[in-house]
Amino acid sequence: MEQPISQQHKRIFLLGFMGAGKTYWGKQLAEHLHLPFFDIDEVIVEEEGMPVSDIFAEKGEDYFRNRESEVLKRISQEEDEFLISCGGGTPCFLDNMDWMNDQGTTVWLNPSIPTMVERLQRKKYKRPLIQDLSDEDLSAFVEKKLLERAPFYQLSQRVITLDELSLEILTNEIHHA
Numbered sequence: 422m423e424q425p426i427s428q429q430h431k432r433i434f435l436l437g438f439m440g441a442g443k444t445y446w447g448k449q450l451a452e453h454l455h456l457p458f459f460d461i462d463e464v465i466v467e468e469e470g471m472p473v474s475d476i477f478a479e480k481g482e483d484y485f486r487n488r489e490s491e492v493l494k495r496i497s498q499e500e501d502e503f504l505i506s507c508g509g510g511t512p513c514f515l516d517n518m519d520w521m522n523d524q525g526t527t528v529w530l531n532p533s534i535p536t537m538v539e540r541l542q543r544k545k546y547k548r549p550l551i552q553d554l555s556d557e558d559l560s561a562f563v564e565k566k567l568l569e570r571a572p573f574y575q576l577s578q579r580v581i582t583l584d585e586l587s588l589e590i591l592t593n594e595i596h597h598a
C-alpha cells in the first residue's frame with residue numbers, strides 16, 4: 422500500500438543557484454503534487470510593480486533581501502501546504518535557511534555549472550548580479566559565487582545534482598529520500 426505523504430512533504434522549498442531550474446520545475450512540480458505554487462521573485466515583482474533588476478537599481482540589494490525574507494516567512498506562515506521556489510540568494514541571507522529547514526522540506530537543485538551558465542547566458546538581463554557580465558566572465562562568476570553560497574545550500578535536506586530532471590525523479594527524491 423502506498424504510504425501517505427507526510428505534512429512535511431507538503432511544504433516544499435526549492436532552492437539553488439540562478440539558472441538551477443527552481444522556477445521552471447517548481448511550477449510543474451506544484452501542479453503535479455497539487456500544491457499551491459509561489460515563486461518568491463515573482464511575488465516580489467508583482468507586489469513592487471517592477472522587475473527585480475529595477476528593484477536592485479532603485480531601492481538597493483538590501484531592500485530586496487529584506488523583502489525576500491518577508492515574503493518567504495509570510496507565505497510559509499499563512500499557507501498550510503505549498504511549494505515555494507526561492508530566488509537564488511534566498512537561503513544565503515538573514516535566517517532564511519534555518520527558517521526553511523524548520524518549516525518544511527528543503528530541496529537543493531544543483532545541476533552542473535556549464536548547464537546553469539548556458540541557461541543564464543540567454544536571460545542575463547533579468548538578473549542584476551550577472552547582467553553586466555560578458556559570457557566569458559559569467560562562468561568564473563558562477564563558479565566563485567556558488568562556492569561562496571555552498572555552505573548555505575548544503576544545509577538542505579535533499580540535494581539533486583542531475584542536469585536532466587523529470588517530475589518522477591523530483592517526486593521520488595522528495596518523498597522517499
Ligand SMILES: Nc1ncnc2c1ncn2[C@@H]1O[C@H](COP(=O)(O)OP(=O)(O)OP(=O)(O)O)[C@@H](O)[C@H]1O
Nearest residue numbers: 438439440441442443444445446508509540548586
Ligand atoms: N530542464 C530544463 N530544460 C530546459 N530549459 C530549462 C530547464 N530548466 C530550466 N530551464 C530554463 O533555464 C532558464 C533558467 O531556469 P529558471 O528560471 O527555472 O532558473 P531559477 O533557478 O528559477 O533561477 P533564478 O534564481 O534566477 O530565479 C529558464 O529560461 C528556463 O526555462
Ligand SMILES: O=C(O)C1=C[C@@H](O)[C@@H](O)[C@H](O)C1
Nearest residue numbers: 439462473508509510548549
Ligand atoms: O542569486 C541571486 O542572488 C538572485 C537570484 C534571482 O532569483 C533573484 O532573486 C535576483 O536576481 C538575485
Ligand SMILES: [Mg+2]
Nearest residue numbers: 443444462507
Ligand atoms: Mg527563478
